[in-house]
Amino acid sequence: MERGWGEVMERPLTQHIRKDGRPLTLKEYEAVGGYQALRKMLKLTPKEVQTLVKDSNLRGRGGAGFSTGLKWSFVPLDTPKPKYLITNADEMEPGTFKDRILLESTPHQLIEGMIIAAYAIQANISYVYLRWAYKTAAQAILSAIDEAMAKGYLGNNILGSGYDLEMHLHTGVGRYMCGEETALLNSLEGKRATPRAKPPFPQVSGLYGRPTIVNNVETLCCLPHIVNKGAEWFQKLSLTGDAGTKLYGVSGKVKKPGAWELPMGVTLRELIEEHAGGMQDGFKFRGALPGGASTDFLVEEHLDVKMDYTSVAAAGSRLGTGTVVILDDKTCPVGFVENLEHFFAQESCGFCTPCREGLPWVEKILSAIDSGEGKINDLKLLEHHTKFLGPGNTFCAFAPGAMEPLQSALKYFRADFEKHIHEHRCPY
Amino acid sequence: MLSSEEILEIKHAIKLVPYKKAASVEALKVVQEHRRWISDESLRDVAKFLEMSPEELDSVATFYNMIFRKEVGKHVILVCDSISCWVMGYEKLRDQLFNRLGIKYGETTHDGLFTVLPNCCLGTCDCAPALMIDHDLYRNVKAEELNQILEKYK
Amino acid sequence: MVTIYIDHKPYTVNPGKNLLETCLTLGFDLPYFCWHPALGSVGACRQCAIKMFRDGDDKQGRLVMSCMEPVANNQRISIMDPMAVDFREGVIEWLMTNHPHDCAVCDEGGSCHLQDMTVMTGHAYRRFTFKKRTHVNQDLGPFINHEMNRCIQCYRCVRFYKDYAGGEDLDVFASKSNVYFGRSEPGILESEFSGNLSEVCPTGVFTDKTLKQHYTRKWDLTMAPTICQHCSLGCNIIAGERYGDLRMIANRYHGEINGYFICDRGRFGYEFVNSPNRILQPQHMGQPIDSDKAINEISELIKQSNVIGIGSPRASLESNYALKKLVGDSNFYKGVSKQEQALTELAVSILKEGTVRTPSMKETEKADAVFILGEDLTNTAPMLALAVRQSVKQQPMQEVNKLAVPEWNDAAAREIIQDKKGPLFVATVAETKLDTIASKTFRAAPQDIARLGFAVANLIDSSAPNLSNLSEEEKTLAELIAKSLLASERPVIISGTSCQSDSVLKAAANVASALQKRNKNTGIVLTLPECNSVGLSVMGGLALHDAFEKVKNSKADAVIILENDLYRHGSAKVVDAFLSKCKSVIVIDHSQHATTTKGQWLIPAGTFAEADGTLVNNEGRAQRFFQVYEKANVKESWRWLSSIGSAAGNAIMQPWKNFDSITAALSQEEKNFNGIEKVSLSADFRMHDGQRVPREPHRYSGRTSMLANVAVSEPKPPEDLDSGMSYTMEGTRALPPSSMIPFFWSPGWNSVQSVNKYQEEVGAALRGGDPGIRLFEASGKQSSYFTNVPEKFKPVENKLWGVPIHHIFGSEELSAKGAAVSNRVPLPYLLLSKEDAAKLKLTEGEAIEFEIDEQGFKLPVKLCATISTGVAGLPVGLPGLSFIELSSWGVIRSLK
């Protein structure tokens, strides 16, 4: 294989996934080096673990791409217990199906990663906040926690280190907002999953008002490997400046939709053409959401954009979750965006005005346009919303996320919108 | 009245949280697991058990999509209506389902067997369209397979 | 102080506040919804957006919510920035997508914050062309009307009702654009503070249902600043009238007393003013008689009789004083039962002569440890209970401060505080609504509550009297309380007269004085039975039973009874005997009651709405209430009495022409009331332009055509002899002095939110200082401890120790006479412990006869899990329960 980054393609996160989809048992996981990182890490101080992870340049895989080590460093190390570590396994971003794979197949990898993260911030209680729909994953995690408990990887005095950690599984009851980390905290506390004001950040006042870190599944799964092989190794996994590998996915009218662990920074073209087998016969590529429903469209001219945080941002979108949704030439972009905005309007928590009132309006306009009842002024109204629901204007990042596909669709597919309006029908 | 089983399970959930109210979502899940949905009476019972007012608990219960405050059928069919399934033509599947069962979203068949609800992304977008019946996920569902799938739940 | 730049101009402002408050304090018109001065910021509505710039070079800036941004030195912001202006208009546009266009038929119309903000942001044209979502409304009981479609989802209602006032039966349901605010199912709102929803809600979702019965727009009301008459706290209120009916009561902000809120008794208790049982005409032997004739005949009568006067704790200082001067000091009686008199005098002496200061309610909110002895505050002094609810947030707030989160950031503070509560100890005879937030509760007979207090005092200062044979449980509790109080910075001890035990008051005083020795910031708050109990007590006078004696011994043969139903202060037997022995009984009052039926003369007194007067509240603060409107034939009691006195040739009273001259006399003659005339401005006060303060808001249509159906030429409006206010809209349209605010209004601010414009700083004192004068401060004259520790309560076989139980609705005389409140008055009952009931083989609801204080009462039994054995609770003042001298032993007889 021709690659600039090494001989063999390394897939640390997914290399041990069994073909039959069954989760790796503790034994199986240990046999491939599992929990060695834990042993190694327990010899380091929490600060040293933090530094290691900071040096690895690991960026959060939940969507925002914030430096994981840096985020941890905001947790006051000297405050009394309890402190919490939470895995965000609420994966509900439309078009996203990457965490599910890790949860269902290698639960111990996640647990080991969680222990490392928890140790680094000296948390003593941890939760996996799992999406309700992931029933298989729930089973896998529950039995993995039991196994790890029995083996002394969890519980009191882990491997004789004097460090204690509880771990619990919490399955949600369905609401996209639960993935937003502060709403997730409210939800874990048995409240409505509305977001919290920031500051204070969860790192200082999180679950039950205590210091808390929320990390994505994939982020945490990287940790055992970083501890085992070092920061430099992790950086070198990537083709670009953003370290590590990434679980990418493609869905839509491609030949082989799916998910793959690849070096960070493969191009969109490679993803679609090589890994997803190219477009289905009779369909042409028109655009793609690079990382879930709340990212801006990339179009033909962006096919060679490297799929990492920095490059996708430079192309005017966000890497998000790295799971690509493809818009083809036989699918109506207006309908596409209407579907997305319907989702967002339904899932708005209803706390702040712009999101609660703005999104249903946007959805109604799109639906009117789609069914041929649109007016040319509607495009102005849609643009108005993309600006007014922008970052900082709403209470949390939900509504700004909802505006990303819309604003880019208005930019790249404007002619389609206009055609709907002028012809009073959907041309698709 | 909560059953002794339900009480046991709720008590377990309470043990894991710093105060009773924090177990509200768990407790609702427990009761729903046993009774399929949360009636006004169940709501009051759970609230009382958690030392909350019915209002406080209902405020939580009505927020979440997967807590059913209206009666549902024996099996709940969740149709994924999010983007990848939409692109892959879930609408055909949905209409077929409606036709087949003679109901629409939010309704329950006369025999009380099925309720159909729309649902956000089921996290299996590479295998769209998808639907979920109770705990079972169906991927790459073709409209013509529906009969066969439904048969299993009769 | 720091400097900030608003639209390039520098301003010197207080740090520690948020930018919204700061802009409002500076007088800017910045719209907002979800922020509330007492509830803080949550950032939900996004209405208060402004631009913020990094520094002088930043030309771009970014939108921020002013309510969520702390003030910082050298901050640069813009209110007028076009993007901010557009965004604020956009927020209204969003809110309007679902808000109905029903202003014309909406109760809030004309005093609606949403209307004001809509006009302020300039949103006028509708671009949303789709259907509005609709909701079903709920019947929330007799006080509050619910119209959910008008909701703009600012979350203020739940934040007030639940987070601030501790109500449990109102919440937010569902999500997205479908969020719903109400109850789980229709039903009466249980909170005693539900009425505030009508002011907290910025639109017409929650409105005053009593006003709806006789609806009037705010701009059509004649309003005056007045004082709530329904308990001893003296909350400031606004009362509004039209066509001779009192139509509504609203909160009148007072920085030290009630702040932004009042209780439901205060808000809805006004309806007695409109009751058909009013006395509206002088009567003699049941026949109407002309006023002047009545005055002359009564003045003749008293000249020929040995007349005594019985005053009242619910009448103004002026009326009591006038009666005292008419009958002579030695013939003036206070008009309360022996026990009430003793307790009130004791309480007042603790406040006046003790060593510990009485904090205001605002200060009580800031207390960081509270110990309540014997008072069920929610039912005896509701707003004090609301203050205590805030106090338990004080200690946890330290955690918030540590994280450098400002206290006004309610969203963040609540997450940090979670369920943590500061120390609150509640020792009462039965459960109270404050129990749920208390650190520990203690249930016992009043004697044992007192003993707990004595024990706490002794633990704090060993020179306070000691006591023996405390149970282990009591000892541990006393130690915990003492420890918590000592560890606090601003402890407040609360007690009062409602459990009718002098020992409890003394114990509370001892705890407070013991603490005071160690901590100068200690406070003591005592509640009293009536709105002017303190005033009457300070004025002095003999006891009611002395009056009974005097008549019994034929030393007097005529009595003038001032605004007082004697049957609430003495048993029927004794009062009957007294009244029938008097040759002449002259009753001056506004409403019918048992005593008025016995009067040969009935003189129609004005209620607070038709009268001027002064009341002294439980902290010793004298406050003026102003007449709202004149009613034919009805006058203040003091006016009637001075007319009678003048006619009888009373030299002192002859110069009394108006309110000012009588307060001047009172101030001069009684040293306790020196300076009382300064409580409000004199009647010749005029605004800077020589005009009066109008009682009516401006209407552009001229005065009004109210009586056009009678005569087209408008009658001359009555002239106010007692104050510098006019009864119409004529007068100066500018900020009146703080004691004379008849309504809150400011250009562009028609709703009650305009109160911001009347304050020196948001949430601080009214401009020119909060009204009222504290007549006394603890002088320290009585610095020794009370020593008589009561004996431990010992249940007696076959007997029950009667203790009073209070109800916010029903226990107070006047409020219970109105329709809405009377709907909420419970049926009388006898409260028994489950153990006693079991022993007596009684079940819930079973009818018994309870014999106590030589009277028999047929009552159903109500079981109680918390009341001690050997004790029986009797609800004060409920229909069918006449006066009972408590505490005394009673006997239950089964009716089976």
Ligand SMILES: Cc1cc2nc3c(=O)[nH]c(=O)nc-3n(C[C@H](O)[C@H](O)[C@H](O)COP(=O)(O)O)c2cc1C
């Ligand atoms: C509306 C919304 C939904 C989100 N959903 C998820 C989610 O399902 N899973 C996730 O890991 N992060 C989600 N996030 C991001 C989280 O808030 C948070 O940034 C992330 O869990 C942090 O983990 P990381 O630092 O490991 O990326 C969501 C954010 C928003 C605003």
Ligand code: SF4
């Ligand atoms: S943007 Fe506002 S309404 Fe939307 S989810 Fe965030 S807080 Fe809730």
Ligand code: FES
């Ligand atoms: S008042 Fe600032 S966001 Fe509502």
